[in-house]
Amino acid sequence: MPRPLRVAIGGIHIESSTFSPHLSTADDFEVTREEALLSRYAWLSPTEPWAADVEWIPLVHARALPGGAVDAAAYEQWATEIVDKLAAVGPLDGILLDIHGAMSVVGRSDAEGDLVTAIRSVIGPEPYISTAMDLHGNVSSVLFDACDLLTCYRTAPHVDVWETRERAARNLIEALRRERRPHKALVHVPILLPGEMTSTRDEPARGLYARISEIEAREGVIDAAIWVGFAWADQSRCKGAVVVTGTDATVAAEAARELGGHFWAVRDEFTFVAPTGSMDECLDTALAAVADRAKRPFFISDSGDNPGAGGADDVTFALDRMLARPEIRDGSRRAVFASLVDPQAVAQVADQPVGSPVRVAVGGRVDSRPPGPIELDGILEAVADDPDGGRCVSVRVGGLSVFVTSRRMQYRLLASYARLGVRVDEVDLVVVKIGYLEPELFSAAGDWLLALTPGGVDQDLARLPYQNVERPMFPLDRDFGADLAVVRG
Template structure:
């Protein structure tokens, strides 16, 4: 049995002015690609010949440049000359390319065109991806994560591969019941840590366990792209048409019925409001999410809005509270800091070079740390991390590498993120979500969606939709 593995993954906000270049993709091939998947050593996978093609992943941001995407797609399709019994397509579901729509749907159709009708294709995606009819038709199996924040990425890829192998051994091509739900909400309102998403996703394993069902999946969709495919979706896969249609419809109705219940995963307010809550609170460390410029959701990561607000706040300055802001992507400023060295005073025009929601901010501060092209600059009681590229700060080690103690030595930690990732969530004594501007603004109505292809909640109040699933093949 020969199964090819490959994919191109990018979560891209069409409202973000950043453009993803080929150099920003981390590209793996051969044994390095296979090393992504620890389940290749499982018994069920042992007698399969896994053929690595190419896998490319970029930090979420703005849409990919066409020439970057086309080069990666061409390599992937060339490798599929085969013959192959199956293909594991490892994608995100919310990729955008400048000037194009439904990139994953188009990719799946091109993969199908190369490998032919007999080869089974299984796709693994993020639950913040989108499932268009084109994508649902072109693949034979498709599944997604069941947790947000994501703690089951590896298990989802394992499930996509295990189901593919099982159907190749016996069972063949399954049926798919697909339905879209006209609701489009950001991940910070649909975290599976809390209801109603927790309640909805808790139903998925039960649906999957039913006789006649192979897999069940619920997608939230991607809120920061303006495409007709962007909305929630459900796909239930199996052999009993009546059961998969019933279960897909039940899950879809659960999602639609809960649309008014979805709320932000943490108390929220303007950055000034939540900063003052942090100053009034004894909880330390107190975390604040600069949610509008979150680079792991598609933000540019270089907005100066949060730093400008912090430095202008008289209460913060008078309090003497220690603050860390992570991070502002500014390669020019990072190089200036590196050339100056630790202990040097530097003057910078910091941030705002990509995302113009706030202009570059003229600051003078002291370089307190340097590591791997990144720097820490202390300005009054604020230590701002300056990075040479768009960089998420999700782990304590990301901070300690720069000499920052965000567990015991910092009062307030402002991080460009949405809901806190598990390690930071466990570390935070308290937490607030700051509703800041940027390419992944939580105020969706402020962004100006125009191309959703019909009424979608919360942009409009759709009439009760027909949520009868369609069996696609």
């Protein structure tokens, strides 16, 4: 009887904007170890047949909401823990590396590449490494060379996160049982687009990602994956990528070439997932539209400060423009602003009785771009504890409820609004710090606009001060031909 396979699991999972002044520290991360780490994975509770006869060894997994670059000390702490545990556990057959792919660390230009290099320095070249990643991650040459299997999500918004992790694990176990290292092929595509132009709900991304099932059905292919890349980091690895793994090197290379060519061919077809405009233009449209009840609630994405992509979550520009509207200030229109992170402001008012008049400055403490902190003169409407945002308050100013949180969070779930006493189907307008609407908000929206607001994840990439992204790069550059060379591994 063959011995059980020994496979370790761990990783660091965050998306980091180098254009955001926010610094992601250890306090921003949820860290799991030991049995708590293994219990994250449904295929181990109970163990699926394909995962049986495997000794699953937990390392450490650290995960955070997207933010700014990670503090170097926090990264070193977890990277060292992973390496030290690998050195202590003895011989391994493989590693499941559960990562995002767009982590930036202060002082490093290829954080995941550095992490996998450190891992290889301990385990050597023989164990297989399989990565599960976000499609908004990056595949550097270093990461590609060090890993045997690479896969990523196939949906945006991401509804296949756990399916992807299980696929990465299953592909790893099957490859180990075949006792034959997979062939792999990489094509880098010189395209850099925000996620809000590449949702798989819409063409051309929908059709591009639909190709994956046909590619995977080919004899000799194990997995096909397409990375959009991460637009809000100024690093040379940031670009589109296609990786195909398989048992046949020629088939894998040809499939990668096809997908890379398809990606490049449709580059001019990518458009924003919703109509766009300045914040004031979006407010004009929304406030005119909500007279039609079918348009309520009308959502506006404050996209430039989206914490789900790395924004600081405290830019006050959109709030300032809302408060400038008489129909919102006088209560003629019922509106919600979700949200600003400001633990100082929350601490100042949260212990007062609900219904009390409050005056408190909010926002602009991390990302201080104009107008900076804004003074709210209103009523403490609600106080609640949120599993994501910590202690949260709602301050009512006229017809506007302003949500303020103790921790950075993204108001993507209706339950989070309800904790602060708001049913979105009863309001006219919701301005939310988000990019594309996550599924619950998308279903709830009577209509929706994407405001091109300032912040660390500005959707107008031409406004960002890139210095290290490889050029030419679409859409920053347009009049060039792409070198879609296939790199085999």
